[in-house]
Amino acid sequence: MSANAAALELPVAARDAGRRPSMVRLTTVELRKMVDTRAGFWLQLTVVALTFIVVGATVIWGKPEDQTLAKMIGTALAPASILLPVVGILLVSSEWSQRTAPITFALVPQRLRVIAAKVAASVVLSLVAFALCLALAVAGTAIASPGIDGTWSLSAGLLGQDVFSLTTGVVTGVAFGAAFLSSAPAIVLSFVLPLGWAAIGSIHALEPAARWLDGTRSLAPLTEHLLSGTEWARAATTLALWMLLPLAIGTWRILRDEVA
Amino acid sequence: MIEAKGLTKRFGAATVVQDVSFRCEPGTVTGFLGPNGAGKTTTMRILCGLSRPDAGRAEVLGGPYAHLPNPGRRVGVLLDASAQHAGRRGREALAVSAQLMGVDQGRVDGLLDVVGLDRSAARKRVRQYSLGMRQRLGIAHALLGDPQVLILDEPANGLDPPGMRWMRGLLRDFADRGGTVLLSSHLLYEVDAIADELVIIGRGRIVAKGSRAQLLAGAGTLVRAPDRAALAAALERAGMPGRADAEGGLIVSAEPEDVGRAAQQGGVALSHLAPSGAAGLEQLFFDLTTGDDQ
Numbered sequence: 001m002s003a004n005a006a007a008l009e010l011p012v013a014a015r016d017a018g019r020r021p022s023m024v025r026l027t028t029v030e031l032r033k034m035v036d037t038r039a040g041f042w043l044q045l046t047v048v049a050l051t052f053i054v055v056g057a058t059v060i061w062g063k064p065e066d067q068t069l070a071k072m073i074g075t076a077l078a079p080a081s082i083l084l085p086v087v088g089i090l091l092v093s094s095e096w097s098q099r100t101a102p103i104t105f106a107l108v109p110q111r112l113r114v115i116a117a118k119v120a121a122s123v124v125l126s127l128v129a130f131a132l133c134l135a136l137a138v139a140g141t142a143i144a145s146p147g148i149d150g151t152w153s154l155s156a157g158l159l160g161q162d163v164f165s166l167t168t169g170v171v172t173g174v175a176f177g178a179a180f181l182s183s184a185p186a187i188v189l190s191f192v193l194p195l196g197w198a199a200i201g202s203i204h205a206l207e208p209a210a211r212w213l214d215g216t217r218s219l220a221p222l223t224e225h226l227l228s229g230t231e232w233a234r235a236a237t238t239l240a241l242w243m244l245l246p247l248a249i250g251t252w253r254i255l256r257d258e259v260a
Numbered sequence: 261m262i263e264a265k266g267l268t269k270r271f272g273a274a275t276v277v278q279d280v281s282f283r284c285e286p287g288t289v290t291g292f293l294g295p296n297g298a299g300k301t302t303t304m305r306i307l308c309g310l311s312r313p314d315a316g317r318a319e320v321l322g323g324p325y326a327h328l329p330n331p332g333r334r335v336g337v338l339l340d341a342s343a344q345h346a347g348r349r350g351r352e353a354l355a356v357s358a359q360l361m362g363v364d365q366g367r368v369d370g371l372l373d374v375v376g377l378d379r380s381a382a383r384k385r386v387r388q389y390s391l392g393m394r395q396r397l398g399i400a401h402a403l404l405g406d407p408q409v410l411i412l413d414e415p416a417n418g419l420d421p422p423g424m425r426w427m428r429g430l431l432r433d434f435a436d437r438g439g440t441v442l443l444s445s446h447l448l449y450e451v452d453a454i455a456d457e458l459v460i461i462g463r464g465r466i467v468a469k470g471s472r473a474q475l476l477a478g479a480g481t482l483v484r485a486p487d488r489a490a491l492a493a494a495l496e497r498a499g500m501p502g503r504a505d506a507e508g509g510l511i512v513s514a515e516p517e518d519v520g521r522a523a524q525q526g527g528v529a530l531s532h533l534a535p536s537g538a539a540g541l542e543q544l545f546f547d548l549t550t551g552d553d554q
Contacts, residue, residue, distance in 0.1 A: 008403075008430075008433055008434060008437060010367050010370040010371065010374070010406075011364075011367070012363055012364070012367055012405070012406040013362075013363070013364055015362060016330060016333065016361065016362025016363075017330060017333040017334075017362075017405075017406075018329055018330065018333075019329055019330060019362075020329045020330060021330060021360055021361065021362065025359070025360065025362070026360070028359070029356060029359055029360045032356055032359065033356060036348055036349075036352045036356060037345055037347035037348050038347035038348075038385060039347055040347075094345065098343075098344070098345040098346060098347075099340065099342075099343035099344075100343065100344065100345050102305070102308075102310055102339050102340065102343060103337075103343070103344075103357070103401070105309075105310055106308050106309070106310065106331060106332070106335075106337045106339070107331060107332045107357060107360055107361060108331075108360070109309045109325065109326035109328075109331060110326070258305075258310070258311045258312075259305075259310045259311070
């Protein structure tokens with residue numbers, strides 16, 4: 001009996017009892033969920049390790065023209081841009097695959113707030129990852145000191161496009177996770193669909209459409225040069241198809257889902 | 261307080277919950293009894309705002325669950341103990357919810373102690389947990405926000421006998437302090453010893469509800485005689501046919517006095533005559549929840 005009483009007499013601060021958890025707190029919790037599972041932890045650690053490896057390899061074996069800061073940033077961002085979208089996918093889909101969605105929605109019945117927190121958390125993750133990649137790229141360039149013209153020249157606009165590219169990639173992951181509500185198909189299709197799409201787009205007759213809807217054409221320039229107005233329009237169209245549409249479908253599914 | 265008012269839920273053509281109404285008062289433990297698939301889980305999910313009813317209303321603490329500003333601080337929910345992220349450590353599963361609802365992390369360790377998950381268990385990933393350990397983790401999770409209401413779906417499932425006794429004591433204390441408890445089970449003996457009120461559901465409908473004493477009173481009389489065939493015939497003549505129970509007796513829906521008189525008129529000697537008690541409740545539960553087959 002005393003042990004039972006202890007459970008019920010454990011002190012608990014009254015603060016927050018009658019208040020909705022803030023969006024900041026929901027976002028912090030979603031960030032925590034990205035790293036507190038075994039899959040999430042190893043995925044993030046892999047990204048960090050791979051970034052060190054690719055930067056290190058470029059410092060040691062790279063040609064001088066690959067060791068400029070601009071090139072180094074592109075290299076450092078590669079692991080994150082490939083793997084962090086998977087973190088975005090799992091952030092949503094694992095709630096269904098691991099059946100934690102009822103726990104989450106019992107604590108936060110406003111499901112739209114949970115979705116918003118997941119998107120916000122994936123943006124924060126992208127920014128943190130970008131900062132880390134940038135720091136590693138600077139360190140790599142300093143160590144390699146290729147000594148060619150423009151080693152340290154950098155366009156703020158291009159940096160902004162790098163951030164935009166990484167962030168939309170991770171949010172696209174969240175969107176795929178939400179649209180499928182299941183980890184395996186979401187991960188596989190997020191890799192396979194764009195490739196298949198690109199293959200279809202290479203058919204000559206479809207080329208005009210592919211320029212607007214195929215990410216390997218319309219989004220790739222984001223990390224290469226400053227986009228023109230038309231190129232921005234193409235990138236935006238592609239993102240509407242690959243990021244906003246799955247996010248809309250996923251949101252609709254989550255709001256109406258009978259969470260089991 | 262929990263209140264279900266005329267809840268109905270359909271999945272396609274199947275009606276899984278039909279016109280379910282009941283109330284759970286503060287200070288009481290309500291046992292929600294029914295066989296698997298009777299609609300217990302669906303009803304509880306509607307109560308927690310996870311599923312929308314096609315008709316009726318569900319209220320917790322005077323309003324819809326979803327209107328509670330920080331539900332975890334008012335209502336403790338355990339819907340499926342096996343549903344926890346397998347790759348998360350036990351302690352972390354509680355800590356992340358504690359952070360969400362604004363509960364100090366110290367309470368997490370306190371609760372782990374209380375539910376009997378020691379440090380090494382708390383460090384393990386949930387995939388390594390037995391069902392009993394998951395139930396304990398789930399009960400700790402439900403208590404995390406210091407709630408006034410507990411909604412627990414099959415919490416005794418997977419607990420060993422000492423664990424079940426511990427849980428009974430815990431829920432009794434919780435109710436004695438003014439809390440409201442709704443717990444479901446498909447096994448009568450799991451809730452019989454602890455519930456003040458019983459709500460029995462079969463095939464999506466409430467088939468009986470009331471205090472244990474009320475239900476027992478309606479459970480009839482258990483009567484035995486060395487010559488069972490003669491007893492059955494005498495009861496039949498008196499217009500109060502009995503049902504055979506598992507141990508060779510007959511359960512009759514009538515008062516012991518009337519049963520005794522019928523036996524006397526039939527000239528049958530009795531070896532036992534008493535209110536049917538728990539045996540009758542068992543029979544009642546069985547009859548009520550399987551009776552639709554006929």
